[in-house]
Amino acid sequence: MTERIIIDCDPGVDDAAAILLAFGSSEVEILGITAVAGNIPLEKTEANARLICELANRTDIPVFQGCGRPLLYPERAGVTVHGDDGLGDIGLPKPASAPAERTAVQFIIDQVRAAPGEVTLAVLGPMTNIAVALSIDPGIAPLIRRIVFMGGAAFCPGNIKERAEFNFYFDPHAAQAVMASGIPMIMFGLDVTHKAIITQERTERLKSLGRIGGIIADMLNAYGAGDPCLHDPCVIAYLIEPAIFSGVQGFVEVDCVSPLAIGQSVVSVTKRELAGRAPNCFVMTDVDADRLFALLEERYAHVERESSKAL
Numbered sequence: 001m002t003e004r005i006i007i008d009c010d011p012g013v014d015d016a017a018a019i020l021l022a023f024g025s026s027e028v029e030i031l032g033i034t035a036v037a038g039n040i041p042l043e044k045t046e047a048n049a050r051l052i053c054e055l056a057n058r059t060d061i062p063v064f065q066g067c068g069r070p071l072l073y074p075e076r077a078g079v080t081v082h083g084d085d086g087l088g089d090i091g092l093p094k095p096a097s098a099p100a101e102r103t104a105v106q107f108i109i110d111q112v113r114a115a116p117g118e119v120t121l122a123v124l125g126p127m128t129n130i131a132v133a134l135s136i137d138p139g140i141a142p143l144i145r146r147i148v149f150m151g152g153a154a155f156c157p158g159n160i161k162e163r164a165e166f167n168f169y170f171d172p173h174a175a176q177a178v179m180a181s182g183i184p185m186i187m188f189g190l191d192v193t194h195k196a197i198i199t200q201e202r203t204e205r206l207k208s209l210g211r212i213g214g215i216i217a218d219m220l221n222a223y224g225a226g227d228p229c230l231h232d233p234c235v236i237a238y239l240i241e242p243a244i245f246s247g248v249q250g251f252v253e254v255d256c257v258s259p260l261a262i263g264q265s266v267v268s269v270t271k272r273e274l275a276g277r278a279p280n281c282f283v284m285t286d287v288d289a290d291r292l293f294a295l296l297e298e299r300y301a302h303v304e305r306e307s308s309k310a311l
Helices: 013-023 042-055 104-114 128-136 138-143 166-170 172-179 200-207 211-224 233-240 289-310
Strands: 003-009 028-035 063-065 119-123 146-150 185-188 245-254 265-268 281-287
Touching: 003 013, 003 104, 003 233, 013 028, 013 042, 013 211, 013 233, 013 289, 028 042, 028 104, 028 233, 042 063, 063 104, 104 119, 104 128, 104 138, 119 233, 128 138, 128 172, 146 233, 166 172, 172 245, 185 233, 185 245, 200 211, 200 289, 211 289, 233 245, 233 281, 233 289
Parallel strands: 003 028, 003 119, 028 063, 119 146, 146 185, 185 281
Antiparallel strands: 245 265, 245 281
16 A cells, blocks of 8 residues: 655755655655755755755655744754765755745645545654644644654664754754644654664665666765764655564653753653553664665665656
């Protein structure tokens, strides 16, 4: 069964790798891509999303511009591992296409309303767009099929602060609003994504696939020099082949108060920790990394074949 998805993202090298994985996979139908500020400022994440579509000859997929800053904070700094352009500074061109006219938030609301119970949100960056959509139209919460997201760190240290993962830290209030929404959720935090390691051998195999594989390999090699973990593609890989991953049911909250732990994901999994609360999230903790990278090779090869036909 094909799952209808909206990819909400802040491209970002690993976002680009995730989007291209989705392009090569018939298990998902991409309704649109919504961009948000995060890894880099919004004007770059939105442009990068359009460029990724152009590189794969998938300009049939609309790209929408979303929120340019967190809910309660002024504009925040991103991270440097993605390069100045967000895609590894490997010399990619500027996009030629234009963004869609609707805002990302309105697109999310419209799509969920048009297909109640059918739309999955694949969230790869800060959750600002989702939180704003839920604030504008709270009635969409029970209509969203599920949210599968990259964010948080359940049982391991953070990657931007000692206790916080970047996406949650960038907009903790948005993350907490989504956690409290009652929408079924699946979490891919650092506990699992830190086990998906980019290696030279793996990128060389991607490079052998052709033009698309070479672009991905070059981006990952540049990115891996600062962060060797392949975070965001885990979300899309789960939608394609969920058996690659395993985890536990839990209750997830996000610290929005403590100066020392802002953005920390607080995860309860035992009966004592839950204290009568029903779990709100399935927390992934492990991955078959070899199978994950084999899936990437397989699906990127498909993108290569299909994009070559259109040239």
